Amino acid sequence: DGGITQSPKYLFRKEGQNVTLSCEQNLNHDAMYWYRQDPGQGLRLIYYSQIVNDFQKGDIAEGYSVSREKKESFPLTVTSAQKNPTAFYLCASSVDRGAGNTIYFGEGSWLTVV
Amino acid sequence: DAKTTQPPSMDCAEGRAANLPCNHSTISGNEYVYWYRQIHSQGPQYIIHGLKNNETNEMASLIITEDRKSSTLILPHATLRDTAVYYCIVRGYPNYGGSQGNLIFGKGTKLSVKP
Numbered sequence: 001d002g003g004i005t006q007s008p009k010y011l012f013r014k015e016g017q018n019v020t021l022s023c024e025q026n027l028n029h030d031a032m033y034w035y036r037q038d039p040g041q042g043l044r045l046i047y048y049s050q051i052v053n054d055f056q057k058g059d060i061a062e063g064y065s066v067s068r069e070k071k072e073s074f075p076l077t078v079t080s081a082q083k084n085p086t087a088f089y090l091c092a093s094s095v096d097r098g099a100g101n102t103i104y105f106g107e108g109s110w111l112t113v114v
Numbered sequence: 115d116a117k118t119t120q121p122p123s124m125d126c127a128e129g130r131a132a133n134l135p136c137n138h139s140t141i142s143g144n145e146y147v148y149w150y151r152q153i154h155s156q157g158p159q160y161i162i163h164g165l166k167n168n169e170t171n172e173m174a175s176l177i178i179t180e181d182r183k184s185s186t187l188i189l190p191h192a193t194l195r196d197t198a199v200y201y202c203i204v205r206g207y208p209n210y211g212g213s214q215g216n217l218i219f220g221k222g223t224k225l226s227v228k229p
Binding site: 004033035041042043044045048050058088090092097098099100102103104105106107108110 | 156
């Protein structure tokens with residue numbers, strides 16, 4: 001099946017540790033995105049990538065890092081510098097960032113800091 | 115900030131049409147209107163999008179006013195499984211390094227379909 005796969009679904013992290021969330025897509029999409037969602041809130045953009053080896057900060061990039069070494073992969077690292085990392089994280093992709101091209105989402109990853 | 119205004123919540127009877135309004139009075143000529151929905155603890159699901167004309171697919175219909183300042187998402191026969199938060203989003207063409215071309219989410223409308 002074609003789609004966007006996020007892993008793990010649930011992740012627990014101790015304070016002070018970095019953690020990496022995986023996002024893989026087999027849709028041959030150039031553009032990929034990472035969003036964060038807090039309970040009862042809408043999604044907020046962390047980072048996006050238009051093409052391999054290129055990425056841009058979104059609205060809340062502080063404390064996060066990404067890489068885009070392969071077209072199908074866009075991992076997100078939540079660093080110890082992120083003050084409130086507990087949240088629901090969503091990865092998405094689209095053919096490109098053109099306004100008429102639909103953005104599709106994965107099923108999300110829950111991160112809890114313990 | 116989101117460029118759309120939606121009511122925070124709505125109810126609909128099962129089997130009836132659900133009409134979800136969205137105001138986007140500052141929309142530009144090349145900006146699309148997108149609708150997504152999100153069921154708790156799942157990724158947002160794409161529903162439909164349009165530029166100027168009304169659109170219909172297997173899930174819903176999108177009615178955009180002639181002046182494009184508002185739109186309505188119509189679920190023709192709502193079921194209990196349509197209970198979700200519905201997001202109306204205006205999306206423009208991308209600018210390098212900027213937010214245009216990305217989806218900017220507001221708080222959406224929580225639709226409750228009741229038996």
